[in-house]
Protein backbone atom coordinates (compact mmCIF):
# COMPACT_ATOMS: atom_id res chain seq x y z
CA UNK A 174 0.00 0.00 0.00
CA UNK A 175 1.12 3.53 -0.77
CA UNK A 176 2.47 5.68 2.09
CA UNK A 177 -0.17 7.97 3.65
CA UNK A 178 0.19 11.60 2.52
CA UNK A 179 -1.48 14.99 3.06
CA UNK A 180 -4.70 16.02 1.37
CA UNK A 181 -3.98 18.49 -1.43
CA UNK A 182 -5.96 21.74 -1.59
CA UNK A 183 -5.63 23.86 -4.71
CA UNK A 184 -6.68 27.33 -5.81
CA UNK A 185 -5.56 29.84 -8.41
CA UNK A 186 -4.42 32.06 -5.53
CA UNK A 187 -5.52 32.94 -2.02
CA UNK A 188 -9.24 32.09 -2.23
CA UNK A 189 -8.90 28.39 -1.47
CA UNK A 190 -7.54 29.32 1.95
CA UNK A 191 -11.10 30.33 2.93
CA UNK A 192 -12.10 26.74 2.17
CA UNK A 193 -9.03 25.15 3.77
CA UNK A 194 -9.72 27.09 6.97
CA UNK A 195 -13.19 25.50 7.25
CA UNK A 196 -11.88 22.05 6.27
CA UNK A 197 -9.25 22.23 9.02
CA UNK A 198 -11.79 23.36 11.56
CA UNK A 199 -13.94 20.32 10.69
CA UNK A 200 -11.12 17.82 10.08
CA UNK A 201 -8.07 19.03 12.03
CA UNK A 202 -6.48 15.59 12.33
CA UNK A 203 -5.36 15.38 8.69
CA UNK A 204 -2.26 16.84 7.06
CA UNK A 205 -2.82 19.34 4.24
CA UNK A 206 -0.73 20.78 1.41
CA UNK A 207 -2.08 24.01 -0.03
CA UNK A 208 -0.97 25.31 -3.41
CA UNK A 209 -1.90 28.77 -4.68
CA UNK A 210 -0.99 29.41 -8.30
CA UNK A 211 -0.71 33.14 -7.57
CA UNK A 212 1.78 33.72 -10.38
CA UNK A 213 -0.91 32.83 -12.94
CA UNK A 214 -4.01 34.12 -11.07
CA UNK A 215 -6.68 35.14 -11.76
CA UNK A 216 -7.93 32.14 -13.73
CA UNK A 217 -11.41 33.65 -14.13
CA UNK A 218 -10.94 35.28 -17.52
CA UNK A 219 -8.73 32.58 -19.03
CA UNK A 220 -9.83 30.10 -21.68
CA UNK A 221 -11.04 26.59 -20.88
CA UNK A 222 -7.88 25.16 -22.34
CA UNK A 223 -5.55 27.34 -20.29
CA UNK A 224 -7.39 26.71 -17.00
CA UNK A 225 -7.40 22.99 -17.75
CA UNK A 226 -3.66 22.88 -18.46
CA UNK A 227 -2.72 24.96 -15.41
CA UNK A 228 -4.96 22.91 -13.15
CA UNK A 229 -3.74 19.57 -14.47
CA UNK A 230 -0.15 20.66 -13.99
CA UNK A 231 -0.87 21.53 -10.36
CA UNK A 232 -2.82 18.31 -9.76
CA UNK A 233 0.13 16.35 -11.15
CA UNK A 234 2.41 18.19 -8.73
CA UNK A 235 0.19 17.15 -5.79
CA UNK A 236 0.37 13.55 -7.01
CA UNK A 237 4.18 13.83 -7.20
CA UNK A 238 4.09 14.86 -3.51
CA UNK A 239 2.29 11.58 -2.79
CA UNK A 240 -1.23 13.02 -2.27
CA UNK A 241 -4.04 10.58 -3.06
CA UNK A 242 -6.81 13.12 -2.70
CA UNK A 243 -6.86 16.65 -4.13
CA UNK A 244 -9.59 19.23 -3.59
CA UNK A 245 -9.94 21.93 -6.23
CA UNK A 246 -10.95 24.74 -3.87
CA UNK A 247 -11.54 26.95 -6.89
CA UNK A 248 -14.83 27.23 -8.77
CA UNK A 249 -13.19 28.26 -12.02
CA UNK A 250 -10.93 25.19 -12.02
CA UNK A 251 -13.83 23.01 -10.89
CA UNK A 252 -16.00 24.38 -13.72
CA UNK A 253 -13.43 24.30 -16.48
CA UNK A 254 -11.04 21.46 -15.68
CA UNK A 255 -12.45 18.98 -13.16
CA UNK A 256 -14.59 16.84 -15.43
CA UNK A 257 -11.84 16.36 -18.03
CA UNK A 258 -9.30 15.55 -15.32
CA UNK A 259 -11.66 13.04 -13.69
CA UNK A 260 -12.78 11.39 -16.91
CA UNK A 261 -9.74 11.59 -19.20
CA UNK A 262 -6.63 12.10 -17.12
CA UNK A 263 -7.09 10.20 -13.87
CA UNK A 264 -7.72 6.79 -15.46
CA UNK A 265 -4.47 7.26 -17.39
CA UNK A 266 -2.13 8.99 -14.92
CA UNK A 267 -3.40 7.97 -11.47
CA UNK A 268 -6.36 5.56 -11.42
CA UNK A 269 -6.26 5.17 -7.62
CA UNK A 270 -6.20 8.90 -6.86
CA UNK A 271 -9.14 11.27 -6.67
CA UNK A 272 -9.75 14.93 -7.47
CA UNK A 273 -12.87 16.59 -6.06
CA UNK A 274 -14.30 20.06 -6.70
CA UNK A 275 -16.47 22.62 -4.93
CA UNK A 276 -19.43 22.92 -7.31
CA UNK A 277 -21.13 19.57 -6.74
CA UNK A 278 -21.24 19.78 -2.90
CA UNK A 279 -22.63 23.31 -3.13
CA UNK A 280 -25.35 22.52 -5.65
CA UNK A 281 -26.47 19.54 -3.57
CA UNK A 282 -27.59 21.81 -0.73
CA UNK A 283 -28.11 25.34 -2.04
CA UNK A 284 -31.83 24.87 -2.81
CA UNK A 285 -32.53 24.09 0.86
CA UNK A 286 -31.74 27.70 1.73
CA UNK A 287 -34.27 29.38 -0.58
CA UNK A 288 -37.94 29.96 0.10
CA UNK A 289 -38.64 32.14 -2.93
CA UNK A 290 -37.06 29.49 -5.23
CA UNK A 291 -34.84 32.15 -6.71
CA UNK A 292 -31.10 31.92 -6.16
CA UNK A 293 -28.40 34.37 -7.24
CA UNK A 294 -24.94 33.06 -8.12
CA UNK A 295 -21.98 35.45 -8.09
CA UNK A 296 -18.89 34.04 -9.77
CA UNK A 297 -16.03 34.65 -12.17
CA UNK A 298 -16.61 35.01 -15.90
CA UNK A 299 -15.32 31.50 -16.45
CA UNK A 300 -17.67 29.89 -13.95
CA UNK A 301 -20.68 31.83 -15.28
CA UNK A 302 -19.89 31.01 -18.91
CA UNK A 303 -19.50 27.31 -18.09
CA UNK A 304 -23.13 27.31 -16.87
CA UNK A 305 -22.10 24.71 -14.30
CA UNK A 306 -24.25 26.13 -11.51
CA UNK A 307 -27.61 26.31 -13.37
CA UNK A 308 -26.99 22.84 -14.85
CA UNK A 309 -25.99 21.19 -11.56
CA UNK A 310 -28.61 22.96 -9.39
CA UNK A 311 -31.33 21.82 -11.83
CA UNK A 312 -30.35 18.19 -11.11
CA UNK A 313 -31.02 18.53 -7.38
CA UNK A 314 -33.57 21.37 -7.29
CA UNK A 315 -35.42 21.54 -10.62
CA UNK A 316 -37.87 24.11 -9.23
CA UNK A 317 -35.16 26.65 -8.40
CA UNK A 318 -34.52 29.53 -10.81
CA UNK A 319 -30.83 30.47 -10.96
CA UNK A 320 -29.62 33.96 -11.88
CA UNK A 321 -25.92 34.46 -12.49
CA UNK A 322 -23.75 37.55 -12.42
CA UNK A 323 -20.07 37.59 -13.34
CA UNK A 324 -17.97 39.81 -11.08
CA UNK A 325 -14.67 39.97 -12.99
CA UNK A 326 -13.15 42.69 -10.80
CA UNK A 327 -13.67 40.96 -7.47
CA UNK A 328 -10.78 38.47 -7.66
CA UNK A 329 -8.24 41.13 -8.74
CA UNK A 330 -9.43 43.29 -5.81
CA UNK A 331 -8.83 40.42 -3.42
CA UNK A 332 -5.53 39.27 -4.99
CA UNK A 333 -4.27 42.85 -4.78
CA UNK A 334 -5.29 43.24 -1.15
CA UNK A 335 -7.89 45.91 -2.00
CA UNK A 336 -10.94 44.05 -0.70
CA UNK A 337 -11.50 46.33 2.27
CA UNK A 338 -10.50 49.53 0.47
CA UNK A 339 -12.87 52.15 -0.84
CA UNK A 340 -12.47 51.05 -4.48
CA UNK A 341 -14.10 47.72 -3.74
CA UNK A 342 -17.43 49.42 -2.89
CA UNK A 343 -17.99 50.52 -6.48
CA UNK A 344 -17.72 47.05 -7.99
CA UNK A 345 -19.56 45.24 -5.19
CA UNK A 346 -22.48 47.66 -5.47
CA UNK A 347 -22.47 47.46 -9.27
CA UNK A 348 -22.67 43.65 -9.43
CA UNK A 349 -25.19 43.29 -6.60
CA UNK A 350 -27.46 45.89 -8.16
CA UNK A 351 -27.24 44.02 -11.47
CA UNK A 352 -28.22 40.63 -10.05
CA UNK A 353 -31.21 41.94 -8.07
CA UNK A 354 -32.36 43.75 -11.20
CA UNK A 355 -32.63 40.31 -12.84
CA UNK A 356 -35.01 39.18 -10.10
CA UNK A 357 -35.85 41.09 -6.92
CA UNK A 358 -37.25 37.84 -5.44
CA UNK A 359 -33.75 36.34 -5.04
CA UNK A 360 -33.48 35.36 -1.38
CA UNK A 361 -30.15 33.52 -1.45
CA UNK A 362 -26.87 34.81 -2.82
CA UNK A 363 -24.20 32.18 -3.35
CA UNK A 364 -20.59 33.32 -3.36
CA UNK A 365 -19.50 30.86 -6.04
CA UNK A 366 -15.89 31.93 -5.99
CA UNK A 367 -13.66 31.05 -3.07
CA UNK A 368 -12.09 34.53 -3.10
CA UNK A 369 -15.38 36.31 -2.43
CA UNK A 370 -15.77 35.61 1.32
CA UNK A 371 -13.06 38.22 1.80
CA UNK A 372 -15.51 40.79 0.43
CA UNK A 373 -18.28 39.63 2.75
CA UNK A 374 -18.27 42.84 4.81
CA UNK A 375 -18.69 44.96 1.68
CA UNK A 376 -21.31 42.64 0.18
CA UNK A 377 -23.41 42.77 3.34
CA UNK A 378 -23.47 46.57 3.10
CA UNK A 379 -25.32 46.37 -0.22
CA UNK A 380 -27.41 43.25 0.36
CA UNK A 381 -31.19 43.73 0.64
CA UNK A 382 -32.58 42.87 4.08
CA UNK A 383 -33.57 39.23 4.51
CA UNK A 384 -31.30 37.86 1.77
CA UNK A 385 -29.09 34.98 2.88
CA UNK A 386 -25.41 35.10 1.94
CA UNK A 387 -23.83 31.68 1.47
CA UNK A 388 -20.13 30.92 1.09
CA UNK A 389 -18.76 27.49 0.35
CA UNK A 390 -16.16 26.72 3.02
CA UNK A 391 -18.42 24.95 5.49
CA UNK A 392 -20.38 23.16 2.77
CA UNK A 393 -17.19 21.76 1.22
CA UNK A 394 -15.79 20.77 4.62
CA UNK A 395 -18.99 18.93 5.48
CA UNK A 396 -18.99 17.15 2.14
CA UNK A 397 -15.31 16.13 2.50
CA UNK A 398 -15.99 14.67 5.96
CA UNK A 399 -18.85 12.68 4.47
CA UNK A 400 -16.70 11.51 1.54
CA UNK A 401 -13.91 10.30 3.84
CA UNK A 402 -16.44 8.49 6.04
CA UNK A 403 -17.75 6.66 2.95
CA UNK A 404 -14.34 5.84 1.40
CA UNK A 405 -12.29 3.95 3.97
CA UNK A 406 -9.38 3.21 1.64
CA UNK A 407 -9.00 6.84 0.63
CA UNK A 408 -9.31 7.89 4.28
CA UNK A 409 -6.49 5.50 5.21
CA UNK A 410 -4.27 7.03 2.53
CA UNK A 411 -4.51 10.50 4.15
CA UNK A 412 -1.84 11.16 6.78
CA UNK A 413 -2.94 12.38 10.19
CA UNK A 414 -0.41 14.46 12.08
CA UNK A 415 -2.23 17.79 12.00
CA UNK A 416 0.47 19.34 9.77
CA UNK A 417 -0.06 22.07 7.14
CA UNK A 418 2.25 22.96 4.25
CA UNK A 419 1.78 25.99 2.01
CA UNK A 420 3.15 26.58 -1.48
CA UNK A 421 2.78 29.48 -3.86
CA UNK A 422 3.99 29.85 -7.43
CA UNK A 423 4.67 33.55 -6.76
CA UNK A 424 6.49 35.50 -4.04
CA UNK A 425 6.42 33.76 -0.66
CA UNK A 426 6.74 37.12 1.08
CA UNK A 427 3.56 38.43 -0.55
CA UNK A 428 1.77 35.17 0.06
CA UNK A 429 2.67 35.09 3.76
CA UNK A 430 1.65 38.74 4.20
CA UNK A 431 -1.76 38.37 2.56
CA UNK A 432 -2.57 34.79 3.38
CA UNK A 433 -2.93 35.46 7.10
CA UNK A 434 -6.08 37.48 6.40
CA UNK A 435 -7.64 34.61 4.47
CA UNK A 436 -6.52 31.86 6.76
CA UNK A 437 -6.62 33.54 10.15
CA UNK A 438 -3.17 32.23 11.17
CA UNK A 439 0.41 33.10 10.32
CA UNK A 440 1.66 31.17 7.31
CA UNK A 441 5.17 30.38 6.11
CA UNK A 442 4.97 29.33 2.51
CA UNK A 443 7.49 27.76 0.15
CA UNK A 444 7.99 28.73 -3.46
CA UNK A 445 7.09 26.35 -6.27
CA UNK A 446 8.40 26.96 -9.76
CA UNK A 447 6.08 25.43 -12.33
CA UNK A 448 7.60 27.03 -15.40
Ligand code: DGL
Nearest residue numbers: 188215216217248249367
Ligand atom coordinates in the same frame (compact mmCIF):
# COMPACT_ATOMS: atom_id res chain seq x y z
N1 DGL B 1 -11.04 31.25 -6.21
C1 DGL B 1 -11.29 31.09 -7.62
C2 DGL B 1 -12.73 30.62 -7.84
O1 DGL B 1 -13.34 30.07 -6.90
C3 DGL B 1 -10.92 32.37 -8.30
C4 DGL B 1 -10.75 32.21 -9.72
C5 DGL B 1 -9.79 33.16 -10.38
O2 DGL B 1 -8.58 32.99 -10.22
O3 DGL B 1 -10.27 34.02 -11.13
O4 DGL B 1 -13.28 30.70 -8.92
